[in-house]
Amino acid sequence: xxxxxxxxxxxxxxxxxxxxxxxxxxGVAAVDGVTFExxxxxxxxxxxxxxxxxxxxxxCISGLQRLDGGDIRWHGxxxxxMPPHRIARLGIGRTFQIVRPFGSxxxxxxxxxxxxxxxxxxxxGPKQAFAIADxxxxxxxxxxxxxxxVSALTIPDRKRLEVARAVATKPxxxxxxxxxxxxxxxxxxxxxxxxxxxxxxxxxxxxIEHVMRVIIGICRHAIxxxxxxVLAQGEPDVVLRDERVIQAYLGERYAKRLKP
Amino acid sequence: MIxxxxxxxxxxxxxxxxxxxVGAYALLAPLTSLDIAQSAGVPLLADRLWFRIATFIxxxxxxxxxxxxxxxxxxxxxxxxxAFFGIGAYTxxxxxxxxxWPFLAALPVAPVMSTAFATVVGLPLLxxxxxxxxxxxxxxxxxxxxxxxxxxxxxxxxxxxxxxxFLPIYAVDNRGLFFFYLMVLAAAISIAVxxxxxxxxxxxxxxxxxxxxxxxxxxxxxxxxxxxxxxALAAALTGLAGGIFSQWNVFIxxxxxxxxxxxxxxxxxxxxxxxxxxxxxxxGAVLLQLLIQFLGGSLPISADIPFVSESARPIVAQVxxxxxxxxVVIFVxxxxxxxxxxxxxxxxxxxxxxxxxTSL
Numbered sequence: 169x170x171x172x173x174x175x176x177x178x179x180x181x182x183x184x185x186x187x188x189x190x191x192x193x194x195g196v197a198a199v200d201g202v203t204f205e206x207x208x209x210x211x212x213x214x215x216x217x218x219x220x221x222x223x224x225x226x227x228c229i230s231g232l233q234r235l236d237g238g239d240i241r242w243h244g245x246x247x248x249x250m251p252p253h254r255i256a257r258l259g260i261g262r263t264f265q266i267v268r269p270f271g272s273x274x275x276x277x278x279x280x281x282x283x284x285x286x287x288x289x290x291x292x293g294p295k296q297a298f299a300i301a302d303x304x305x306x307x308x309x310x311x312x313x314x315x316x317x318v319s320a321l322t323i324p325d326r327k328r329l330e331v332a333r334a335v336a337t338k339p340x341x342x343x344x345x346x347x348x349x350x351x352x353x354x355x356x357x358x359x360x361x362x363x364x365x366x367x368x369x370x371x372x373x374x375x376i377e378h379v380m381r382v383i384i385g386i387c388r389h390a391i392x393x394x395x396x397x398v399l400a401q402g403e404p405d406v407v408l409r410d411e412r413v414i415q416a417y418l419g420e421r422y423a424k425r426l427k428p
Numbered sequence: 429m430i431x432x433x434x435x436x437x438x439x440x441x442x443x444x445x446x447x448x449x450v451g452a453y454a455l456l457a458p459l460t461s462l463d464i465a466q467s468a469g470v471p472l473l474a475d476r477l478w479f480r481i482a483t484f485i486x487x488x489x490x491x492x493x494x495x496x497x498x499x500x501x502x503x504x505x506x507x508x509x510x511a512f513f514g515i516g517a518y519t520x521x522x523x524x525x526x527x528x529w530p531f532l533a534a535l536p537v538a539p540v541m542s543t544a545f546a547t548v549v550g551l552p553l554l555x556x557x558x559x560x561x562x563x564x565x566x567x568x569x570x571x572x573x574x575x576x577x578x579x580x581x582x583x584x585x586x587x588x589x590x591x592x593x594f595l596p597i598y599a600v601d602n603r604g605l606f607f608f609y610l611m612v613l614a615a616a617i618s619i620a621v622x623x624x625x626x627x628x629x630x631x632x633x634x635x636x637x638x639x640x641x642x643x644x645x646x647x648x649x650x651x652x653x654x655x656x657x658x659x660a661l662a663a664a665l666t667g668l669a670g671g672i673f674s675q676w677n678v679f680i681x682x683x684x685x686x687x688x689x690x691x692x693x694x695x696x697x698x699x700x701x702x703x704x705x706x707x708x709x710x711x712g713a714v715l716l717q718l719l720i721q722f723l724g725g726s727l728p729i730s731a732d733i734p735f736v737s738e739s740a741r742p743i744v745a746q747v748x749x750x751x752x753x754x755x756v757v758i759f760v761x762x763x764x765x766x767x768x769x770x771x772x773x774x775x776x777x778x779x780x781x782x783x784x785x786t787s788l
Contacts, residue, residue, distance in 0.1 A: 285648035
């Protein structure tokens with residue numbers, strides 16, 4: 169029972185709009201009729217138990233996986249079925265949960281490749297790309313390690329580099345896939361700081377996270393996924409008190425306890 | 429640390445000077461065979477046999493350097509690049525022998541044809557990854573050779589069939605010299621193209637594809653277009669070498685323009701020299717082609733291989749190349765070019781480290 173919008177409120181077209189997005193693997197619907205909107209300048213968090221379809225959803229948005237149903241719109245125009253590089257050029261950047269650095273390049277080169285390609289706002293020649301790389305490495309706190317090979321980086325630093333390369337593409341929307349997973353408390357605080365800094369440059373952020381305090385700490389809007397479906401969405405405090413959400417998480421924990 | 433940097437710089441200088449001397453000798457010695465030089469009493473520093481070997485070396489410099497663009501920089505192990513060589517050779521050969529085109533007009537068509545072929549074949553082929561691409565490209569390489577030999581129209585072979593194609597001899601003074609320098613020019617072009625690629629957006633995109641194709645795609649690299657461009661570029665250069673070969677050799681058939689062993693040799697050369705680098709494949713081509721010629725017994729400084737009869741030499745040569753491939757892949761994974769920069773030196777520690785890197 170949703171109330172209709174008051175007629176006085178004029179709503180602009182959302183930046184990203186998902187309508188009934190569905191992705192099946194064999195008989196399993198990994199993402200099942202997901203509908204939500206993201207406005208420009210927002211920070212939105214997606215949470216959900218393991219296997220809820222969070223990463224698959226990001227893959228659908230960034231074009232790595234084709235939809236089996238529904239539609240994804242960018243500023244009102246459908247981007248479903250577009251190849252990933254064209255979606256990236258529109259200004260949708262992303263990171264991978266398991267980092268994928270370009271191993272033979274230095275930290276600086278990794279970021280520069282983002283600026284060499286990327287959105288229409290990036291796509292500079294090599295010289296300017298390296299200048300952008302230096303700015304971005306400063307922003308994520310990797311400037312001191314710019315000249316190092318990727319293999320010399322710690323895990324938290326590799327996650328920073330993953331973000332740096334995506335930010336260097338000058339995205340309007342940044343999809344972050346569990347950048348905080350596997351980090352300790354101090355590292356999470358640093359990573360939160362980094363995400364805030366990126367958001368402050370005017371980038372919309374959609375992040376997948378397991379760590380609750382990340383969602384409560386920086387997200388204005390939270391979406392809970394379970395079995396590929398949206399269980400609840402709204403303000404983080406409200407959503408996380410939702411009975412169905414607690415059940416989904418508690419249910420999982422009880423199930424784990426029952427295992428021998 | 430400082431002392432070490434000095435040693436590195438000294439090594440680099442020694443290698444550079446050595447390279448310049450060897451290169452200058454290889455490029456200038458053939459000139460001593462010119463009539464003017466001979467009548468002026470200049471000693472003969474290189475004869476016809478040397479031209480032939482040197483031209484072959486330059487030809488393989490082109491092929492290994494071209495393979496490096498798709499195989500080394502982009503990381504797609506193409507096993508059928510010899511198809512581009514053959515297509516280049518047959519394009520020029522057909523235009524000269526059947527259409528009576530002059531050589532210099534027929535030559536530029538060779539890279540155009542092989543590029544067109546690579547683009548058409550590359551679009552479906554480059555969707556495959558890893559072993560699947562390697563095997564499929566090998567299949568294409570073999571198939572094209574068979575097609576060229578067996579395609580008939582009204583009972584007549586179109587491309588000369590099993591008896592091959594004979595080209596009129598190119599009328600030019602000092603033919604050996606001419607084709608040697610033409611092939612060297614093609615080799616120089618290949619190296620220059622590689623140098624340019626590695627500094628351009630194209631090169632960064634190709635390396636990104638090699639390192640992680642999905643990550644490249646989501647930062648905005650049009651992976652399909654880039655892979656096809658790399659394949660086409662490799663095809664253009666290889667086709668150019670084929671075009672030169674056809675007029676140089678005067679006779680072409682399936683055996684000398686689509687030899688399967690060239691596929692293996694150009695890859696081995698790139699690996700030996702160092703994949704993904706500008707000069708590595710060229711260095712590998714020179715070293716390996718000299719070794720092949722030595723084992724085949726056609727070098728003037730030939731020596732007997734102990735316990736091997738003259739007739740068994742080609743077989744033994746294949747065995748030695750095979751063993752070399754294994755040794756190089758395990759112990760010198762970044763190629764011999766690694767030692768030339770002066771950054772690393774060949775040592776037991778280096779070999780041990782390589783073994784650790786390349787084995788599970």
